[in-house]
Amino acid sequence: MTGPRRDPDMVRPYVRTGGKIRARDDVRLESVLIAASGPTDSLGPDPRRVMRLFTGTVGGLAVADIAAALELPPSTVRILVSSLMDSGHLTSPVAASDHQPESDLLQEVLRGLRSLV
């Protein structure tokens, strides 16, 4: 059924995600993905639509960008992307080991915002 934190009155549609029902914790709306040179085996229709967005570009897309482009709910895209990371089709442009401490990120954001005014 649903996880312990889920409100039983609220059920989100997970029908299009091929059975995977939880997103990875590190796959959030703002998480940027790039194509990995992974397997080119057969994928379902929605994972294929996701992967098609990455064809012919070195650029990345965040989970939210994918949800908007494909008109899919972001909760569904988080799960699709989690599966595609697990299967080696997508990867994040940062290695998990060189995550910056949060204070550095905030300082960068503050500097960045100030530079725009």
Add this chain to the structure above:
Amino acid sequence: MDCAPWSDPPVTYVPATVTRSAKIVVAGGFGVGKTTLIGSVSEVKPLRMEEPITQASAGVDDLRGTPHKTTTTVAMDFGRIHMAGGSLALYLFGLPGQARFQPLWEDLAEGALGCLVLADTRDLDASHDALGLLDSGGIPYAVAINTFPDAPGYPEAELREALALDPYTPLTTCDARDRTSSLHALITLTEYLTEHRSAAVLETPR
């Protein structure tokens, strides 16, 4: 900007220089200026996502014992600013502030640096749900009063009391239609986050 092939709508790719991303949430009631603020600061055309949520009507059963359900679609706009020499993408998400969207918030606001709450003095009560969601989610926030022409002005102390703000929560004003004004509101939030976030994170159980 390059476009995706085939029939899917065009997308603006994140430049290959971006290695990190962060998220700030913009919250508030309907019509308070979330879409406007995101549009005025975003460097790419703001986009929209839609999340359908199915909500059981409480206490109503049909003959099979299945609760009646209503489906609401929650629309969320977002934009993006590139910074730190193109290595960092800051995403801004507009999230509706109704309390019944709490499960959605848990999923979507998770990991946010913080939240800018927009408030309108013509309907301060509309902000309470958003403030409650943030308090219970442990997400730090600043409040910006959006200056609508026919909105009544109040002394700061009265506004703080009406919104039940902690004394250290930043309270500012902005015109969401104006890029510089919107950026200043975001700077006020981020200054507060850099000063207070580290301590708050240590106190928040994960």
